[in-house]
Amino acid sequence: MNQNYYQQTKSLESMLGDRIEFGRTNASLIVDVAPSVVKNYKKRQEDEEQKRTEKDRISSSSSIDNAIQANNQQKPTTSLTDCFKYFTKKEILSNEDLWFCTTCKELKRASKKIDLWLLPKVLIVQLKRFNYTRYFRDKIDLMINCPLTDLDLSEFVINPAEKSKAKYDLIAVTNHMSGLGGGHYTAHAKNIHDQKWHTFDDSNVVEINENSVISKAAYVLIYQQKE
Numbered sequence: 001m002n003q004n005y006y007q008q009t010k011s012l013e014s015m016l017g018d019r020i021e022f023g024r025t026n027a028s029l030i031v032d033v034a035p036s037v038v039k040n041y042k043k044r045q046e047d048e049e050q051k052r053t054e055k056d057r058i059s060s061s062s063s064i065d066n067a068i069q070a071n072n073q074q075k076p077t078t079s080l081t082d083c084f085k086y087f088t089k090k091e092i093l094s095n096e097d098l099w100f101c102t103t104c105k106e107l108k109r110a111s112k113k114i115d116l117w118l119l120p121k122v123l124i125v126q127l128k129r130f131n132y133t134r135y136f137r138d139k140i141d142l143m144i145n146c147p148l149t150d151l152d153l154s155e156f157v158i159n160p161a162e163k164s165k166a167k168y169d170l171i172a173v174t175n176h177m178s179g180l181g182g183g184h185y186t187a188h189a190k191n192i193h194d195q196k197w198h199t200f201d202d203s204n205v206v207e208i209n210e211n212s213v214i215s216k217a218a219y220v221l222i223y224q225q226k227e
Contacts, residue, residue, distance in 0.1 A: 088115060097110075117159045146214050172221075172222040174220035175215065187200045
């Protein structure tokens with residue numbers, strides 16, 4: 001402590017009951033803290049900061065997980081059967097596609113519909129994964145639930161002789177990864193001998209679980225007619 005230009009050095013404990021005249025110009029108090037106390041204080045501050053950082057990280061991670069979960073819940077899913085229903089439903093043509101009726105001799109709004117008559121032994125289904133308009137283009141990542149076995153198309157077949165041949169089993173899938181700017185293709189295929197699924201990614205071939213065969217990256221599906 002400096003007071004009236006006279007320097008005195010006292011321990012803090014001995015001055016607890018003293019009155020210090022800080023109002024004077026040259027009065028000051030210097031407290032010398034032991035290095036061990038400073039070290040413990042800094043360590044306590046670092047521990048508190050680490051706890052706050054970890055708490056913020058957990059809170060942020062939880063918020064992200066909740067957002068992802070909510071986003072996934074908002075995204076609809078559909079089945080391959082629903083796709084066939086949409087593909088074969090009746091469509092009313094617009095006024096720009098009027099049809100000339102030979103009976104009434106007038107242009108009429110007509111309808112068109114697609115039905116299945118003959119079924120192939122190998123059915124190749126290409127899902128629409130790319131959307132192009134005048135203003136933008138985008139990748140469609142809608143999850144399509146596709147059956148690995150017993151895909152039944154009998155309700156879409158109008159030829160009675162073909163209804164008994166309308167069940168298919170999946171044997172291969174082509175996947176499109178990433179977006180439109182630069183994608184990557186992989187494939188899943190079922191071994192005819194051991195009935196196990198494998199994935200093909202460039203020169204890598206590994207066995208995969210059948211639960212991983214169908215994903216939102218599925219682009220082309222290859223089905224084989226059941227005997």
